Amino acid sequence: MKKLINAVDDVVKEQLEGMAVAHPDMLKINFEPKYVYRADAPIAGKVALISGGGSGHEPMHGGFVGMGMLAGACPGEVFTSPTPDQMYECAKAVDGGAGVLFLVKNYTGDVLNFETAAELAYADGIKVQNILIDDDVAVKDSLYTAGRRGVGTTVLCEKIVGAAAEAGYDLDQCSDLARKVNMYGRSMGMALTSCTVPAAGKPTFELGEDEMEIGIGIHGEPGQKRMAMTSVDEITTLMTNEILDDGPYSRTVREWDNESGTWVEKDIVDQPFQAGDEVIVFVNSMGGTPVSELYAVYRKVAEICADRGVKIVRNLIGPYITSLEMQGCSITLLKADEEILKFWDAPVNTPGLRWGV
Amino acid sequence: MVTKDQIVAWLENLTVVLTENKEYLTQLDSAIGDADHGINMDRGFKKVKEKLPSIADKDIGNILKTVGMTLISSVGGASGPLYGTFFMRSGMAMAAKEELNNEDLVKLLQSGVDGIVQRGRAQLGDKTMYDTWAPTLETLNAAFATNDNTIEVLQAAVNTAEQAMKDTIPMQAKKGRASYLGERSIGHQDPGATSSYLILKTLLDTLVEG
Numbered sequence: 036m037k038k039l040i041n042a043v044d045d046v047v048k049e050q051l052e053g054m055a056v057a058h059p060d061m062l063k064i065n066f067e068p069k070y071v072y073r074a075d076a077p078i079a080g081k082v083a084l085i086s087g088g089g090s091g092h093e094p095m096h097g098g099f100v101g102m103g104m105l106a107g108a109c110p111g112e113v114f115t116s117p118t119p120d121q122m123y124e125c126a127k128a129v130d131g132g133a134g135v136l137f138l139v140k141n142y143t144g145d146v147l148n149f150e151t152a153a154e155l156a157y158a159d160g161i162k163v164q165n166i167l168i169d170d171d172v173a174v175k176d177s178l179y180t181a182g183r184r185g186v187g188t189t190v191l192c193e194k195i196v197g198a199a200a201e202a203g204y205d206l207d208q209c210s211d212l213a214r215k216v217n218m219y220g221r222s223m224g225m226a227l228t229s230c231t232v233p234a235a236g237k238p239t240f241e242l243g244e245d246e247m248e249i250g251i252g253i254h255g256e257p258g259q260k261r262m263a264m265t266s267v268d269e270i271t272t273l274m275t276n277e278i279l280d281d282g283p284y285s286r287t288v289r290e291w292d293n294e295s296g297t298w299v300e301k302d303i304v305d306q307p308f309q310a311g312d313e314v315i316v317f318v319n320s321m322g323g324t325p326v327s328e329l330y331a332v333y334r335k336v337a338e339i340c341a342d343r344g345v346k347i348v349r350n351l352i353g354p355y356i357t358s359l360e361m362q363g364c365s366i367t368l369l370k371a372d373e374e375i376l377k378f379w380d381a382p383v384n385t386p387g388l389r390w391g392v
Numbered sequence: 393m394v395t396k397d398q399i400v401a402w403l404e405n406l407t408v409v410l411t412e413n414k415e416y417l418t419q420l421d422s423a424i425g426d427a428d429h430g431i432n433m434d435r436g437f438k439k440v441k442e443k444l445p446s447i448a449d450k451d452i453g454n455i456l457k458t459v460g461m462t463l464i465s466s467v468g469g470a471s472g473p474l475y476g477t478f479f480m481r482s483g484m485a486m487a488a489k490e491e492l493n494n495e496d497l498v499k500l501l502q503s504g505v506d507g508i509v510q511r512g513r514a515q516l517g518d519k520t521m522y523d524t525w526a527p528t529l530e531t532l533n534a535a536f537a538t539n540d541n542t543i544e545v546l547q548a549a550v551n552t553a554e555q556a557m558k559d560t561i562p563m564q565a566k567k568g569r570a571s572y573l574g575e576r577s578i579g580h581q582d583p584g585a586t587s588s589y590l591i592l593k594t595l596l597d598t599l600v601e602g
Binding site for chain 2: 068111112114115116117118119120142143144147148150151174178179180181235252254289
């Protein structure tokens with residue numbers, strides 16, 4: 036294993052120390068327990084958006100803390116969920132009285148830890164909501180699995196709902212918008228190489244020189260299928276078609292009811308993309324793939340969308356939700372309506388995403 | 393009667409047992425999960441051990457609740473909130489108690505398992521820790537109906553738990569990270585079902601010690 040690290044156990048801590056000295060204008064770091072929060076938090080009267088998850092996906096989530104995006108982020112160990120005490124302490128630090136929205140990627144550990152945190156925060160008098168991101172079309176079925184994983188749509192949702200919170204949306208409005216963005220977004224990822232978790236010291240899986248893994252998540256977990264390596268046009272066609280041809284997806288999610296102080300279950304169904312839809316396209320690097328190759332991917336996505344009558348109205352291209360040094364990419368399509376576009380275009384000022392300021 | 397000292401001894405013994413089984417649980421988890429269950433449980437119960445001396449004179453409910461909070465904040469993954477909730481709920485059910493009769497003991501375990509089910513939404517046959525606990529609680533209730541010898545009844549429950557743990561081998565996982573493997577999860581014993589067996593077995597061993 037060759038990495039720019041000192042000691043394996045200090046990887047997350049030293050990254051946070053670096054962020055603190057690099058961006059004191061935007062964010063602050065608490066170390067016991069670990070969380071990143073806006074330098075100007077709490078902001079009175081505004082909903083605070085918090086996300087979190089395992090480290091190793093940078094710039095997500097800590098790099099998205101700042102004006103117009105996240106109020107706080109809770110980093111776990113590499114690829115391991117953070118714990119509820121981090122989320123709870125972070126919620127107390129950033130709540131400006133209008134409540135806290137936890138954006139949670141759908142992995143069992145993340146979901147259970149964030150649910151526990153929501154109960155703790157609620158017991159402290161903080162209004163809370165948990166909205167799940169589950170957009171990975173590589174997982175076909177929700178009945179016999181833990182459901183679709185949360186991937187690329189997470190970044191778009193943090194940007195859009197962060198802007199809405201900044202604009203003064205209340206907790207219910209922010210929650211409705213986050214749920215909508217999740218339902219409108221679909222993603223698919225692929226890997227050319229594996230990645231090495233520092234604590235493990237060796238690659239999570241082995242991929243031959245002439246192989247690729249299609250339908251991966253963001254932790255090097257198994258994908259949908261292993262295939263022979265082929266051209267960027269063929270790979271992009273396969274992934275984009277999988278997203279555009281994906282049928283309705285239904286599952287039951289659990290959300291918090293602040294009136295009764297209990298969890299309530301909701302059945303949610305995503306509708307497929309249609310000709311005539313306007314979309315935001317997000318082409319993401321898994322960490323090791325250069326931007327030049329992402330543009331080759333985007334070129335083909337744009338061609339396919341044009342052929343199928345889907346109009347691309349915005350795009351985001353670069354490494355935003357990564358798996359350490361893995362080579363590979365993910366493609367996300369998000370159906371965009373007027374509300375979504377308004378908040379997508381709104382100013383944002385974070386270490387990882389910045390425009391309009 | 394189960395005394396407070398025996399409950400504290402159970403928790404201390406768990407620290408030892410989970411360290412001994414760290415590699416084993418991690419090995420089970422590497423087959424169908426993310427290879428950290430043993431590491432996470434060991435880390436969590438080492439923290440519990442650090443906390444125990446400062447809470448050993450509190451009531452049983454208080455002790456169990458503190459164990460729950462400690463696990464929640466130190467284990468991570470899915471097992472942290474699940475076992476954390478188990479001990480939190482069992483602690484709430486044992487509030488202010490200094491010793492436990494048989495009825496309390498069943499209530500302690502039942503409340504904890506109810507917490508696991510509520511948190512994890514697992515159903516019987518999903519290949520989770522609940523697959524160990526559900527038949528075990530049935531045995532416990534049935535056996536106490538005709539026998540008030542705590543150790544004999546717990547022995548019967550441990551036998552059921554051991555079989556139930558092994559019964560997870562042919563199951564296909566429907567919850568947690570193992571569920572993404574689909575049929576490939578068949579043929580492996582569930583790590584959570586295994587640690588649950590160890591928790592119950594350690595309770596029995598502690599009471600047998602006296």
